[in-house]
Structures are given as C-alpha cells and as structure tokens.
Amino acid sequence: MDTRRIRMDSLHIDRTAIRQAADLIRSGELVAFPTETVYGLGADAMNPEASGKIYKAKGRPSDNPLIVHIARHEDLLRITDKVPPQAKVLADAFWPGPLTMIIHKNGDVPRETTGGLDTVAVRMPEHPVALALIADSGCLIAAPSANTSGKPSPTRAEHVSADLDGKIAMILDAGPVGIGIESTIVDLTDNIPTILRPGYITKDMLESVLCGEVRVDPGISALEHSETTNEGVRPKAPGMRYRHYAPKAELTLVEGKTDCVVEEINRLVAEKKSEGKKAGVIATDETKAVYRADYVTSIGARTDEEAIARQLYQILREFDRLDVDVIYSECFDTPRMGGAIMNRLKKAAGYRILHAGTKSRRQSYGEEMSFHDERIP
Numbered sequence: 001m002d003t004r005r006i007r008m009d010s011l012h013i014d015r016t017a018i019r020q021a022a023d024l025i026r027s028g029e030l031v032a033f034p035t036e037t038v039y040g041l042g043a044d045a046m047n048p049e050a051s052g053k054i055y056k057a058k059g060r061p062s063d064n065p066l067i068v069h070i071a072r073h074e075d076l077l078r079i080t081d082k083v084p085p086q087a088k089v090l091a092d093a094f095w096p097g098p099l100t101m102i103i104h105k106n107g108d109v110p111r112e113t114t115g116g117l118d119t120v121a122v123r124m125p126e127h128p129v130a131l132a133l134i135a136d137s138g139c140l141i142a143a144p145s146a147n148t149s150g151k152p153s154p155t156r157a158e159h160v161s162a163d164l165d166g167k168i169a170m171i172l173d174a175g176p177v178g179i180g181i182e183s184t185i186v187d188l189t190d191n192i193p194t195i196l197r198p199g200y201i202t203k204d205m206l207e208s209v210l211c212g213e214v215r216v217d218p219g220i221s222a223l224e225h226s227e228t229t230n231e232g233v234r235p236k237a238p239g240m241r242y243r244h245y246a247p248k249a250e251l252t253l254v255e256g257k258t259d260c261v262v263e264e265i266n267r268l269v270a271e272k273k274s275e276g277k278k279a280g281v282i283a284t285d286e287t288k289a290v291y292r293a294d295y296v297t298s299i300g301a302r303t304d305e306e307a308i309a310r311q312l313y314q315i316l317r318e319f320d321r322l323d324v325d326v327i328y329s330e331c332f333d334t335p336r337m338g339g340a341i342m343n344r345l346k347k348a349a350g351y352r353i354l355h356a357g358t359k360s361r362r363q364s365y366g367e368e369m370s371f372h373d374e375r376i377p
C-alpha cells in the first residue's frame, strides 16, 4: 500500500486533506494523526474490521485494548450506558487534553476495539488536527500510539513513516507534538479512581478536581521494583505489562547524586570502549560536556521537565539510528512529571537500574548490580 503523508499547519488546517483522511476512516482504512501527546494510528472504533487492521499494522497483541478518541463530551453516550459522575467532572476539568478514562462499555463497542474487555478507554485529545479529523469523520476513532509494537511512541510524523510506511493509508503530519509522552490513564470502574498509566495529568491534579482520593495502580510500582512474581500486582492496563519502548541498544539507567552518576557513567563507558563497544549517554544541558562517550546527547535542562518529556522518545529513536551497543542515562525525577518520565524510561531500560553511590559501593559495583531483564509475563 502507498502511504500518503500530508503536511499540515495546526493553526491553518487544510480542510481538503482532513476531508480525504475522514473519508479513509469512514471506509475502514488507517490514518495516523497528531495528538498533543504522541501520534496516534486511527481507525473507526465501531468497525471491528478497521480496529483489527490497527493490530495487524502495529504487530500489536490482540488482548491489548485501544483508546477511543472523541471530539465532543456527549459522544461518551455512544460508548457507555452510564457515564460515571467522576467522568463528567474530569472531562469538564481536563478535556480536551491528555487524560484517558476507563469506563464500562455498551454493546455497540466491538470487542476487537477493547481487546475483549467489558470496559473501554476514552479520551478527547486537544490537538486541532485530531479534533478536526474525528469531527469530520463523524466516527469515534480508536487510536493507539502510531508505532510498531515495542518501539518508542512516535512524537514526529517521521517516526510514524519509519514504522508504518506501506502499511497504512495516510499520515497527517503537523510536526512535532507538544507533550511527548502518552496520556494519563485513570480507571473509573472501581470505587476509588485509579491511575493505570502516569502522564502529564498528575495524581495531585486529579485529586484536587475530584476532591477525593486517587490511587496509583500497585502493579505499576510493583513492576518498577520487580515484584512481578506476585500475580496480584500485575499492572491493570494490559499495555503496561509489555516491555515497550525498547531501544536496540542495551539501556542502563544510573541514579544517584549528579557527580556520582557522571563519574559512574564515565567509568562504565571507558569499560565498554575497552571491549570495543560503542557507547551513548543521555545527559542534561548541565552535564553534557563532562561525558566521554561516542555519542552524548542532552535531553534538556535538568529542571525543564516538559522538554525532557518532549525529547525522550526522539532521543531513544536517534540512538537506534546511531547504532550504539550500550546507552547510559541519567535519571530525571523531576517534581511533577518525573514519575511519568521515569516510568517510560525504566520500561525502555527493561528495569536495568544502577545506583551510583558512595565510593565503596561503586568499587563493589560488580556484586551490587542487579539487572532484571524482561520480568514482565
């Protein structure tokens, strides 16, 4: 299949192109489009065959449900018989925006779209191109991130092309996205609203609007601390169980005080170089100059978490292109979005995290290091 890529200015939307893309969606074809978080791979959510094509193009496991994208709040009534009161409150506060809600589905939503679940994920994106496409198509648009399964989510149309050219009908290219990591997912089907995937909208933001407790899925932190042997603590969102966002090179995160981290990474890089391996480092503006690796890239200023989120996937993809053998990255536990950023980065690293600590610990690094690879069932 020939994939058409149409460039478009978010501020001056090309209505003819939107019409062509909407026609494709209505006829059951796949169109990639920008959202404020990452690019999505869209299909008519109520057409099981169209949803099926998404799984095929991405190579996505069929039990990993899709997010349904809507352009008007009232479209919630097309996918559920009962809108939970909390959904209304959250929609008023955060839609259009990077928040996905899980609610009970009605009989109209095909099981292909929800990976066989009785619940459905829904969000109203903020990007003008996404909203124009959904509205013009008259459809609800099922859209996962527009990457091949297992690759970093696409933050530019070039990333979509690299993964999906020849497999989908069209890509609407409106340049780089604004946020760079996927939406926050909150599950409203339990008594207490539960975050299944951290994102730009934080727990504090949700709690302040709901005036009540919001939980974080224990399965998320269990994964991050490799406690996945206990069945009860598996992440609730199927997609959070897979090893996603994996760069080709082995990625290791190094945490600790900045000067210890720099010293440790330089030591590791020297070790790898002596073995004839090519090393890359993900640094910050503050530390970029002090590393001695083959490739050093800055993710942004240490305190600029929006820049860090926006650049993360682009940098992981760039390292794939550079063909390095190993990558070392600093950790970015920034106050607001740090949890969401580190969630993605830890996943990309297959939870390979190393603590650069005191001198004696660094010296005994060989024994102390514990790499937990691919723990996810």
Ligand code: TXA
Binding pocket: 035, 037, 038, 039, 040, 041, 064, 065, 066, 067, 100, 102, 114, 117, 119, 120, 121, 123, 125, 143, 144, 145, 146, 181, 182, 183, 185, 196, 236, 237, 238, 239, 240
């Ligand atoms: O920002 C985003 O959310 C982007 C843009 C395109 O909107 N989309 C996105 O979709 O990240 P995807 O498919 O890459 O991630 C959807 C996540 C998966 O982890 C999936 O398992 C989870 O949402 N999910 C979908 N429906 C669910 C449900 N009914 N219950 C629990 N988790 C669900």
Ligand code: MG
Binding pocket: 144, 145, 153
């Ligand atoms: Mg995805």
